[in-house]
Amino acid sequence: MKTFDKRSRQYQLLKSPWKLYLKKFDELEKVHPHYNWHYKDCLTQAQAVTEGINTSTTLENSYNLMQSFIQAVETGNTHELKSLINCQDQIGTLMHKTLLTFKHNLTAVLNGAALPYSNGCLEGFNRKIKQIERTAFGYSNFTNLLTRIRLEEDLYKENILT
Template sequence: AVEAVTMDLNAQYQHFIHRIFPNAKIIIDRFHIIQLAGRALDQARLSILRELSDHRCRHYKMLKSQWRLFHRNESQLNSQRKQFKRGLNEYLTDQEVVDTITDQFPSFKRVYTSYQTILHAIQEGDTTTLKELINHYQPIQSEMDTVISTFRKNWQGIENACCYQYSNGPLEGIIRKIKQLKRGCFGFKNLAHLFI
């Protein structure tokens, strides 16, 4: 009777879900899709940071201190108002920071463009754009190659993520709060105290 199961990209889960719920559609949680692509973007950024020997150069500072801008949806980047950027000690728009890095490092630009396409497609439920990216993607020797390969293997679940509104978001949020509580209290001798 179970019609849908929302889960992460763990292949082992999918095998036993099919056995227990043969009629269920597997939906890969949108959070995990974006998280996987975000990790690939971070790996590309960190590999550039490791290559730059001058830690005082402008590009190094941009990649190090303004990393959140690269994860933000392109449509939400401020391209009009200049703001003081800490770590850089300059007045720049968000778009100027992103453009400076993507113009300087073409390999990072390809990873960044792929990330933005995935982000937009998942947020808008646009399976056509996502499938186009997966089918026409050219490997660039980065973590994004693995992400696209994973998406190919799990295409049906990812397509379902765009079509259905089911999400593990609330559950993931509760789990995160429990983990933070346990970390903050350095563990519990008595399990009842944790529940309280």
């Protein structure tokens, strides 16, 4: 990005539609072109991304690696993931740093892709606890906070005498 002039077409193709580079390529619009005043042309989303990644081989390799990685995680293909993590292509420094982190935690990454388990329930429960703490503005007693959390999750039933 820093090598291009700010008024150049390559810079505008990389700068303005930055969210398109984060999407899966299959989800991009390929049929209906739209006029964009940033690069003064009528392009589809797929054409804009293709022209943008063709500005640099490093960017193209990084983008293709990211797309392959997303697809391998979705399909649960651990052999493909392992080969992508050990990839020797010329990629950007941040992507290289990410791949080194994945190499360091290789077994966890492969297990996360292969197994159907998720920590979504735990994350949702943690979010609910934080929301209770935020709206309560602090309880004077920790047991009151725990009681409130249990009440919200219906884990604690009050004994009501009828």
